[in-house]
Amino acid sequence: MHKIRNQRPGFGHAIFMLSTVACVGPAAPGLASSLTMTSGQSFNRASPANLVVNGSFEADSGSGLFWATGTTLAVYMPISGWVSSGGPNAYAWRTDTSALWTPPLPHGTNSLYFGNQAAASISQTPTFQPNGLVTFSSPPTIGLQAAYTPEVTLQQTITGLNTGSTYLLSFWVSGEQAVNGGYGHDGVFGLDITGFATTYLAVPDGSPGSIGAQKVYQFFLQPASSSTTIKFTNWGHYFAGFTTGWTLPSTTELILDDVVLNQVPEPASLMLLALCGLPVLCRRRARGLRSLRDEKQRYKTRQTTDELER
Numbered sequence: 001m002h003k004i005r006n007q008r009p010g011f012g013h014a015i016f017m018l019s020t021v022a023c024v025g026p027a028a029p030g031l032a033s034s035l036t037m038t039s040g041q042s043f044n045r046a047s048p049a050n051l052v053v054n055g056s057f058e059a060d061s062g063s064g065l066f067w068a069t070g071t072t073l074a075v076y077m078p079i080s081g082w083v084s085s086g087g088p089n090a091y092a093w094r095t096d097t098s099a100l101w102t103p104p105l106p107h108g109t110n111s112l113y114f115g116n117q118a119a120a121s122i123s124q125t126p127t128f129q130p131n132g133l134v135t136f137s138s139p140p141t142i143g144l145q146a147a148y149t150p151e152v153t154l155q156q157t158i159t160g161l162n163t164g165s166t167y168l169l170s171f172w173v174s175g176e177q178a179v180n181g182g183y184g185h186d187g188v189f190g191l192d193i194t195g196f197a198t199t200y201l202a203v204p205d206g207s208p209g210s211i212g213a214q215k216v217y218q219f220f221l222q223p224a225s226s227s228t229t230i231k232f233t234n235w236g237h238y239f240a241g242f243t244t245g246w247t248l249p250s251t252t253e254l255i256l257d258d259v260v261l262n263q264v265p266e267p268a269s270l271m272l273l274a275l276c277g278l279p280v281l282c283r284r285r286a287r288g289l290r291s292l293r294d295e296k297q298r299y300k301t302r303q304t305t306d307e308l309e310r
Contacts, residue, residue, distance in 0.1 A: 033224035053081030055259040058108040068092040089147035091115040102174040111257035114234035121244035134200035155231035175252030178206035178213040184249030190233035195224025
C-alpha cells in the first residue's frame with residue numbers, strides 16, 4: 001500500500017443536462033432545505049466562478065506534503081482555505097497523478113489523497129449502488145486504529161448563501177491505484193453538509209465491477225443555513241481479513257479534486273423545478289386550460305344572449 005484531463009463538459013447559455021435525480025437524505029426537522037444527487041453534464045465544470053475557496057487545491061505548491069492537521073509526519077503544510085484533521089500517523093498528502101496512479105486530474109496539478117491506513121472494524125458491510133451512493137441499514141460504527149484516530153477530514157464553511165436559492169455542488173474523486181485495477185473494490189467516504197445526515201459515497205477503484213476509475217459527484221443544494229459547512233471524511237481502507245465486519249474485497253482510498261459550489265442560474269432552476277414538480281405543474285396547467293375554456297364558454301353565452309335581446 002502506498003503511504004498516493006478529464007474533458008470538462010461545456011456550458012452555454014446557462015443550460016445543463018440531467019440524466020438522473022435522486023434524493024439522498026432528509027434535512028434536519030423544520031428546515032425548508034433539500035439535498036439531491038444528480039448526474040449529467042453541468043455548468044459547474046466549466047464555470048470560472050466558485051464559492052469554494054481553493055477548490056482545486058492549487059493555492060499551495062509542493063506535491064508530497066502532508067496536510068491533515070494532527071499528523072506527526074513531516075513535512076506538514078495545511079491547505080489554504082480549508083480546515084483538516086487526522087491522527088498522528090495519517091499520511092494524507094498532496095499529490096499529482098503519478099504517485100498514486102489515478103486518471104488525469106480535472107483541473108491543475110494538485111489533488112488531495114486522504115491516506116489513513118485501514119479501518120479496524122465496521123459494524124456492517126454496506127450496499128454499493130450503481131450511481132455511487134453507499135447505503136447502510138442503519139448508521140454505521142467505524143472503529144479506527146489508535147495511530148489513525150481521528151479519521152481524516154477536510155472541511156470548509158461557505159457564508160452568505162441564500163436559503164431560498166438552489167446551488168450545485170460538484171467534486172471529482174478517484175481512488176489509489178485506480179488506473180492499475182485498484183485494490184479489488186470501491187472504497188467509502190463521507191460527505192457532510194450543514195443540516196443534513198451523512199451521505200456515504202463510493203471511491204472509484206477501477207477494478208472490474210467498480211463504478212470506474214474516476215467520478216464527478218453532483219448535488220443540488222438548497223442550504224439549511226446561510227453559513228454552510230461542507231466536509232469530506234475518509235476512515236481508511238477496508239481490508240478483507242483485517243477490518244472486522246467487512247465481507248467484501250479490499251477497498252481503495254479517497255483522492256479528491258475540483259470542489260465547486262455555484263448558484264444555479266434561473267433557467268436551470270426552472271428545469272430542476274420542472275423535473276421535480278412536473279405533476280404539480282401539469283395539474284396547474286390543466287386547471288389553467290379548464291379556466292380558459294370556461295371563460296371562452298361564458299363569453300360565447302353572453303354573445304348569444306345579447307343577440308337574442310337585440
